Amino acid sequence: MLRNYFKTALRNLLRQKITLFINVACLSVAVGCSIVAYLFVDNHVNREWYHANAEKIFLVERQAREEGDLYTYGTTPTPLGPAMTDLAPVVRTVRVAISQATILSGGNEFDERIRLVDPGFMDMFTLPLVDGNSSALRDKNAVFLSQDLARKYFGEENAIGRTLQIKLQDQAERSFVVRGVTEHIPSQSCVEFSIFMSYENRFETGSTHSDDWNNLTQATFIQVDNPADIARVASQMKPFITLQNAADKTNTPVKAFIFENLLDIKRNVGNVKNSIAGRKLSWQGVIMFSSIATLLLLLSCFNFINISMAAAGTRLKEIGIRKVIGGNKLQLIFQFLTENVVVCLAAFIIAVALTGSFLLPAFNNIFGNGLIMDFSLRINLWLYMGALLVLVGVVSGLYPALYIASFKPVVILRDRLRFGSKNRFMxxxxxxxxxxxxxxxxxxxxxxxxxxxxxxxxWGYDHENILVVKVKSPEQYNRMYKTALEQSQVLSVAGAKQHAGIYRTEMNVTAGEAQSHAIVFEVGNHYLETMGFHLTSGRSPGTRSEVVVNELFARQFGWETGEGRTIVIDSTTYAVTGVVRDFHHDSFQNDIEPLVFRLGDESQFTYLVMRTAPGSAAQASASLNSAWKHDFPDVAFHYFFQDQAxxxxxxxxxxxxxxxxxxxxxxxxxxxxxxxxxxxxxxxxxxxxxxxxxxxxxxxxxxxxxxxxxxxxxxxxxxxxxxxxxxxxxxxxxxxxxxxxxxxxxxxxxxxxxxxxxxxxxxxxxxxxxxxxxxxxxxxxxx
Incomplete structure (x- = not known):
């Protein structure tokens, strides 16, 4: 019986090829979009789904007081991880540090963020090796790459055993051997490790010591046998609090060490400072993409109903004759639903192919996501697809089947039926x-x-014709500063530790009895003039004890003018010498905030800012690049134009x-x-x-x-x-x-x-x- 239904369904569908094509095309595109939306939402909500031990892995966070306020930090003392291995419920601990690095391969230079991890990393996290041996992570001279980076450095050649010249931050260049290549890890994961090596490399220079409780590492993870055991671990943390506070030199005493499950880290990232998870979740994007996918599905279902109803007008005599020879309403309903199921199955098969070959790569390319569609790893994806198939099949097919099967054969065969001409639902x-x-x-x-x-x-200032060079040491800054002054295209030069539109530091500022957060920029002489910021009153700071604030800062503290005022930052008092007009120090997606400019230590400057003659920025960058390669041949030259911020x-x-x-x-x-x-x-x-x-x-x-x-x-x-x-x-x-x-x-x-x-x-x-x-x-x- 069922076989006959499907044979009849296929025969009827093939008779109406245009209708079939339209229905399948619309449904497949809509379903494909809904799959992409599901992967996006699921990737945001369940970012660590692929880790087998996810429920047993916890990130250690510290709660500390800073100027009277209690904050949660993702960074923890460097010795904490090894010290916790002696606690009874703890199976293993893994520390993570992040280092900027310059990598030389095939005559090319690459800037990467390398993760330094403890040997237990591969056992704690699910990070399948395509090639290599996880035990090699104990070797300080070993490096592990993702498949993407292996292709980036070595093309299609086997990367295992190949050598990379790597210069870690503040360390000399060394040779590392590729000992492992890992599968792709979703980019939204807080454990996104495209390149990693032994944690012991962090101590190579001798400036960082493994037993220094005042030194912090980016993250400390622990694994327990049973998630309920984490309460026992928390009850044994008091000795570590004592050690941390005894060594603390930053006046931020630790109140408690707390534990957050791996599955919850990304959801709560907005409440944690310096979290390894990075930025806060964009729930607006989740809601928007979910809404778009839902609307497209509704549109395709409604379209399916309308087309099916319109096409059914050519089958009225078939319906009438089938009823006359004994066909009942239920059989007709089942026949039409069978046809709908066939259409939906075809649409879903095409949707999966369309998603994998076009929609998902296009989405990843547009938004820089690393979404993957892997049915072998995600049972939830199977459940979603099954539920979606049933939902689409019922929504799009039930009404046409019920409506068409309800006609009386006498009315149909006497040609008295004006099918659908006044159907208000359609x-x-x-x-x-x-x-x-x-x-x-x-x-x-x-x-x-x-x-x-x-x-x-x-933007609030003239952002054209500004060239910015990144520097990593006082030597680089001083040499490039002198070189810039010698360039005829350069009109003015200034240094900065933080730079508008790129990097910022937020600090507590006190003025009188009032206190507020402000963005603090530590800059060199002539920075305001070089950037083109407009002083509405006063002058630029001339000494390290003077600052300039923006208009919003002055309004926030109720000042009509800034001159003669004082503020306190980190227990240091500064005299306000001027007020700069408000400008967009961040993109238009964010509010303008209170700003403070103070003169900084040139040895800590990381940006060299130059204003060039109109139309000469590219020529100036070429001259500086040439000088950089002469002075620092083993270091990559990094620059950008301010209008790219x-x-x-x-x-x-x-x-x-x-x-x-x-x-x-x-x-x-x-x-x-x-x-x-x-x-x-x-x-x-x-x-x-x-x-x-x-x-x-x-x-x-x-x-x-x-x-x-x-x-x-x-x-x-x-x-x-x-x-x-x-x-x-x-x-x-x-x-x-x-x-x-x-x-x-x-x-x-x-x-x-x-x-x-x-x-x-x-x-x-x-x-x-x-x-x-x-x-x-x-x-x-x-x-």
Whole structure:
């Protein structure tokens, strides 16, 4: 019986190849997008899913007081890990340190962030080796690479046994042998180790000691047999608190060591300073991508219903005859549902292939994610796909099956049925598609205009013609400073430890009885002038005991002017000599914050900032690059132009725009397909009336409106409904991602609505032409 249902389903589907193609294409793209959205959401919520011991692994964090406030830090004392191995419930401990490094391979230089780890790292975390031996991690001269980095350094050649010249931060260049190549690790993981080596390399220079409780490491992980044992571990931490506080030289006494499970680290990263997990989760992105995937699925299901209902009009006699010869309603329902299941299965198979070959790589390329679709590792993905198949199958197929199977055979065979011509449910679905088309088009147009606005927005200072060189030592800074002064293209030069738009330090600042956080920049003489910051009053700092603040800082403390005021930072009192106009020290996605500029120690400067003559920045960088290679031949030259400081924000904005544009195109296509199907159905139902009216001389415009005027009304109503919805959604999207953005004006609506309406009218154009060219005699002759 079941076999017959499937044979009949395949035969019926193959008779309607265009309908089958449209349904499968729309569903497969929508399902593919939903798979990408699921992987994105799951990767954010469950970032450590692939670690077999995830529930047993805990990150040690310290709670310490700083200027009276209690903070949680991800960094811990270097000796803590080895000391905890003696605690009864602890199976193993692993310390992690991060070091900047310059790597030489094949005559090329690469800058990487290397992780230094203890030998138990490979046993604690699930990091499968493609080649090599995990025990080699005990060798100080061994290095492990991910597959991606192995290809980057050695191409398709076998990396095992190959040598890399590596200069760790503050260490001399040394030779390391590749002893292991690991599989790809998802980029969102807090344990993202593309390149790592033995932790013992951290002590090579002698400046860091393994028993120094005042020295901190980036992270300390512990593993226990049973997650419940972590309470026993916590109860034994008091001796380590005593050791840490006795050695502390930063006036931040530890109150407690606490433990956070590996699965929870990324979710709580916003509450932990200096966390190895990096940045806080972007829940706005999770919500947005989930919403887009849901809308696309709804659109494809609604489209499927409309097309199925329209196509069923050609099968009315089949339904009537099957009922006459004994077929019951339940059998017909099962037959139509079987056809729907076949379509859904085909769509899902194509969706998986489409996701793996195009959608997922494109998404990773746009947003820099490392999402992977691996069914062998993720049972949750199987469950999601199964649930999605059932949901899509029921939502898209149940109503057409119930509706079509409900017709009476007498009405069908006597040709008295005007199928679907006044079906309000189908009209509602089409209207919903129209609304979504308007909303997504409005979002795309709005984001495009907002991106244009961002690129033209005033930064608060002249960010053009500024060249910035990164330096790593006082020697590099001093030599390049002198070289820069000798360049005719360079107008002014200044150094900085922190640099606007790139790197910042937040500190507590006291003014009188009030206290607040502020961004503190330690800079050299002429930094403000070189950057083009505008002083609204006063002058630049001339000594190490003077500072300049921005307008927001002055307003926050209720100052009308800054001159004559004093502030306290780290128990040191500074005199305020001037106020600088507010500027965007961070991207437009973040608020302008209170700023303090003070003169810093040149030996700690990491940036050399130069203002060049207009149009001469590239020439200046070439001259400095040549001088750098002469003075520091073994060190890579790193520079950038200040107008590139917000490039990441622009790229993210472009990615967001591409996602919405893709969604808009899909929504428009699905709406057009649904509109075309219903227009064809309505034209068929109105054909006799139209022919008779044409005989009596109805004008062509009225003939077109008789058939398609109904859809123009639906389009108009949908536009009116979509207007407030579009405004609210675009406002929510812009507010979620940008602190500073454009104001939404009528131009966005006008452009968006014109694009949608013109597209819909072009969809109906074929029917317009058919109506105007129709010969009534050809139609009525067959009646």
């Amino acid at each position: 009209q509602f679905l089409l209207s919903f598609q129209f609304v979504l088309a308007f909303v997504t088009m409005m979002a795309s147009v709005g984001l495009t205009l907002n991106l244009i606005d961002l690129k033209n927005r005033d 917000f490039d990441e924000m622009y790229e993210n904005s472009n990615g967001l725009l591409r996602i919405f544009t893709f969604t808009t195109v899909l929504a428009l296509l699905m709406s057009c397909v649904g509109l075309f199907g219903l227009a064809a159905q309505r034209a068929l139902s109105k054909m006799k009336e139209l022919c008779i009216r044409k005989i009596f001389g109805i004008p062509q415009v009225k003939a077109i409106l008789l058939v398609n005027g109904h859809f123009l009304v639906l389009l108009t109503v949908s536009a009116l409904v979509a207007t407030p919805v579009s405004y609210l959604i675009l406002t929510a999207v812009l507010d979620s991602f940008y602190t500073y953005r454009m104001e939404i004006g009528p131009a966005s609506f006008i452009i968006a609505y014109l694009l949608v309406i013109v597209t819909m009218l072009l969809t109906l154009l074929k029917k317009f032409v058919e109506i105007t060219r129709m010969n009534p005699a050809d139609i009525l002759r067959n009646e």
